[in-house]
Amino acid sequence: MEKEYLYLVYLLKCALNKEKANTTNLSYYDVFDIACKHSIAAMTFESVKDNLDASLYRKWEEVKNKAIAKDIYQRAELIKLIKLFEDENIRCMPLKGTIMKNYYPYTYFREMADLDICIDSCNREKVKKILINRDYIVDQFGKIGHDVYFKKPIYNIEIHDYLINRLFPKLNQYFKDGFSLAKKQKGNVYYLSNEDFYLHLICHAYKHFYENGTGIRSVLDIYVFRKYFKNQLNEKYIKEKVKLLEIEQFEKNINQLSLVWFECEMYNQYVKSFEKSIFDSGTYGSKEVYVNNIYKRNLEVLHNSLLAKIKLYWSRIFPKILNMRENFPILEKFIILLPFCYIYRILNAILNKRNVIKKEIKLIKNAK
Numbered sequence: 275m276e277k278e279y280l281y282l283v284y285l286l287k288c289a290l291n292k293e294k295a296n297t298t299n300l301s302y303y304d305v306f307d308i309a310c311k312h313s314i315a316a317m318t319f320e321s322v323k324d325n326l327d328a329s330l331y332r333k334w335e336e337v338k339n340k341a342i343a344k345d346i347y348q349r350a351e352l353i354k355l356i357k358l359f360e361d362e363n364i365r366c367m368p369l370k371g372t373i374m375k376n377y378y379p380y381t382y383f384r385e386m387a388d389l390d391i392c393i394d395s396c397n398r399e400k401v402k403k404i405l406i407n408r409d410y411i412v413d414q415f416g417k418i419g420h421d422v423y424f425k426k427p428i429y430n431i432e433i434h435d436y437l438i439n440r441l442f443p444k445l446n447q448y449f450k451d452g453f454s455l456a457k458k459q460k461g462n463v464y465y466l467s468n469e470d471f472y473l474h475l476i477c478h479a480y481k482h483f484y485e486n487g488t489g490i491r492s493v494l495d496i497y498v499f500r501k502y503f504k505n506q507l508n509e510k511y512i513k514e515k516v517k518l519l520e521i522e523q524f525e526k527n528i529n530q531l532s533l534v535w536f537e538c539e540m541y542n543q544y545v546k547s548f549e550k551s552i553f554d555s556g557t558y559g560s561k562e563v564y565v566n567n568i569y570k571r572n573l574e575v576l577h578n579s580l581l582a583k584i585k586l587y588w589s590r591i592f593p594k595i596l597n598m599r600e601n602f603p604i605l606e607k608f609i610i611l612l613p614f615c616y617i618y619r620i621l622n623a624i625l626n627k628r629n630v631i632k633k634e635i636k637l638i639k640n641a642k
Contacts, residue, residue: 279553288321295321312490316341317383345382365462367392377502388430395435445477487555487563497532569641
């Protein structure tokens with residue numbers, strides 16, 4: 275399917291340049307499926323629409339129209355939430371796609387699953403009340419890192435109290451107090467500097483890449499951001515921080531790949547391998563990529579496939595303490611309860627997630 279992926283990248287380039295795409299002998303249905311998997315179908319419709327049959331035209335146009343509607347609703351909701359937070363003296367900082375979409379030719383080009391907003395941890399209860407009063411349903415509250423809320427028809431809110439989770443200590447430490455890196459612009463609304471917003475984009479993409487994988491849109495975001503702020507970024511500052519965070523190679527690879535795709539630069543062997551990982555991942559990665567990533571890291575240390583898989587099984591049954599703290603916040607105060615949390619986790623999986631267990635066992639057996 276590599277040709278279909280590369281044609282999709284070509285469609286993105288056309289969309290950025292507001293050009294019509296050339297025809298191809300590839301299956302447009304396959305290209306459409308990949309575009310949906312990577313959350314970039316809406317962006318590519320105008321460039322490719324003249325090449326589609328009637329049935330696929332309607333499907334692709336519907337995705338685009340839904341993305342436009344969702345974009346309007348999400349941006350309006352963000353404005354309302356910021357106002358409500360300000361009324362309650364809650365400082366907040368919009369993150370990721372809520373900001374990134376403003377740098378695309380059209381805001382709907384940058385699809386978002388949710389609105390990401392950072393607040394101070396002490397204000398989580400206040401925010402919960404505000405969102406419940408706006409008819410949001412609490413999906414997750416009290417876990418370390420972020421709370422999750424839903425409201426029909428399309429609203430999904432993630433409220434963060436830090437920017438990168440603790441499983442990545444260096445990244446977490448740098449962004450631990452995100453507000454110290456941000457500037458107050460209006461009322462109680464804060465925004466990261468362009469340099470630190472870029473670093474957060476890179477770190478967030480790195481986190482996904484290391485865990486479940488990250489998709490085409492992450493590479494696209496980096497290219498769009500750098501193009502928008504061309505010659506305006508403090509490159510010395512970025513270089514120093516990337517080195518400090520030990521993500522130099524990742525930042526180099528993702529930038530190089532973006533230039534290969536959108537500026538016609540030449541491939542090298544590292545970028546080609548990186549590209550394959552991106553193509554395999556989907557917007558937010560996949561369980562298969564997650565399992566394979568752990569297996570590969572185990573294999574590098576143990577040099578034995580069987581031992582690497584045994585260690586993988588063990589890590590899935592008994593996750594690291596940091597992972598457990600993410601899911602069982604009570605462990606922050608009472609670490610003595612760790613064995614009971616492991617027992618609860620195992621019993622819950624056996625009783626309620628048998629299909630998930632079967633699928634994961636299959637993935638581990640086939641890990642490569």
